[in-house]
Amino acid sequence: MNYSTLKKTAALSFASLLVAGMASAQTDSTKTGSAKLFGGIGQYNTFSIGASVGVTSALVPFSINSTNKFKASLGYGVSLRQQLSHTFSLQLDYLGGKIKGTDKAGTNKYGFTDFETTYNAGSLSGVFNIASVSFLHRENAVNFYGSAGLGLDFYKPKSYTRAVDGLVYPPYPKTVKELYAPVGVGVKFKLSDALALNFGYTISFVQGYNFQGFKTYPHQNRYSYSYGGLEYTFGPSSKKNLEWVNPVAQMYDELYDAALRAEVEALKGRVTNVETAVNDLKKDSDGDGVADQFDKCPGTAAGSVVDGSGCVIVFPKPAADSVVAKPTAYSNIQFEFDSSVLRTSSYPVLDATSADLRASGKGVEVDGFASSEGTAAHNMSLSKDRANSVKTYLVNSGVDAKKVKIKGYGETMPIADNSTEEGRVLNRRVQFKQK
Incomplete structure (x- = not known):
């Protein structure tokens, strides 16, 4: 050439x-097409x-x-x-x-x-x-x-x-x-x-x-x-x-895409529904510490002592001329439903147990138990936590930690019928075994 x-x-x-x-210039150059920001070069x-x-x-x-x-x-x-x-x-x-x-x-x-x-x-x-x-x-x-x-x-x-x-x-x-x-x-x-x-x-x-x-x-x-x-x-x-193509403008358009915004709004609605459901689960109308969905006795009076199902625990009244007995050491310690937190009503028994252990120098085995609600694995863990709560109280009150051993038995060895709430209340306990 x-x-x-x-x-x-x-x-x-x-x-x-x-x-x-010149022919191309006659076509519409303002089309945005359907290109997506991360949709690939083929667009x-x-x-x-x-x-x-x-x-x-x-x-x-x-x-x-x-x-x-x-x-x-x-x-x-x-x-x-x-x-x-x-x-x-x-x-x-x-x-x-x-x-x-x-x-x-x-x-x-x-x-x-x-x-x-x-x-x-x-x-x-x-x-x-x-x-x-x-x-x-x-x-x-x-x-x-x-x-x-x-x-x-x-x-x-x-x-x-x-x-x-x-x-x-x-x-x-x-x-x-x-x-x-x-x-x-x-x-x-x-x-x-x-x-x-x-x-x-x-x-x-x-x-x-x-x-x-x-x-x-x-x-x-x-x-x-x-x-x-x-x-x-x-x-x-x-x-x-x-x-x-200006990727900044393209990103802006994608963020304000009508379908995307509708999807975001729908997602917000689903989140709101979940939050409402969670709040409903936590709702306690009578303020007794038991959520409404678990409360079998709604509307209890303020200040009432209730069990895990929200029902008032009735204690027998002593006779007018009777003398209130002192708390007995080594008595069973009761717990609320699915809880390992000590009740204040347990403190007198624990104090008496601590005093005897410190005076005698004896050892003790603390055995934890649970009722039959929930899985066996969960109840086993819960029973150990209950036994540990009792041991912690005793050690903090002056008992030698080496003298206190703990064991968890879960939902095994019940002392009452787990098919009734009264029985389940009694099974949520810690027992002492003196050595």
Whole structure:
């Protein structure tokens, strides 16, 4: 493919892309589609083709240049790109054209005053969107980007010296092949969701010393390409172009999605129902310490002593002329339903038991028991806790801890019928076994 054919091909591609972009611009670019924030890349259009034309130059900023006068030439390019995320894409590039250079004063820095090089280059680059998220606009309309890549540059240089006897050419009859690294920056303007206007500047660093047709060692060659062009993104109009999607706006839309908000409100209602049910379980209308759902005797008078089912415990009244007996040591200690907390009414028996143990120096075994409600494993644990409560009281009152042993028997060895509440009350106990 000669230089003239390349120019015609680039021009035809550019014109075709412009027509396609104008047609695309007629479509609705405000569709949001059904893309979800973490729904994957398949929700978007990601493949793009671009064409560009521009000006090439042998003069590169911040570099040691082989010639000193700007001499513009035509450059052109075609690209194929896939957007892999909001901020990163991979791009294949073809660049072609001519590079010209001249020393305005004829200084012959490297032995020649002028050169002209025809080149065709291909590379793979990573493109980084610098401003892919906008906090000021719902839809991005301008993207700044940077790129860097690596490829092969096929070029045919020639150089000459301005002299009275004509042109002097170096021996470069064949095309030279070298590695090169294109590095660039640019800005892209959104014309529609599928079409963008692109302006950029790229410096190509050639891994060689003869791009200008004369040896420039130890300074490697480089040239620049300033361009403008169009880029078209393929795909159905129902999908958004990933490059222009603003993830901040997308997240906002998802949070305020009607279906999601309805689901949140439904969840709030379920939580409220659970809280109401829990409060109902804890409700104790008569204040006797037994929840309504377990209270078999609702409406007991305030201050009444009740058992685990909420019924008043009736104690026989002593005769008027009787003498109240002193609490008997080692009597059984009774407990409330599913509780290992000592009743205050147990303190006199425990105090008498403590006094006898401290005076006699004897040991004692404290055996805990439970009624038959609940599982056997739970009742076994509860009976041990009850025995421990009694031991703790005795030890705190001065009894040697080594003299007090505990055992739990759970719901085994009942002393009353577990099928009646009166029997179950008696079975919730601790017994003493003197040693």
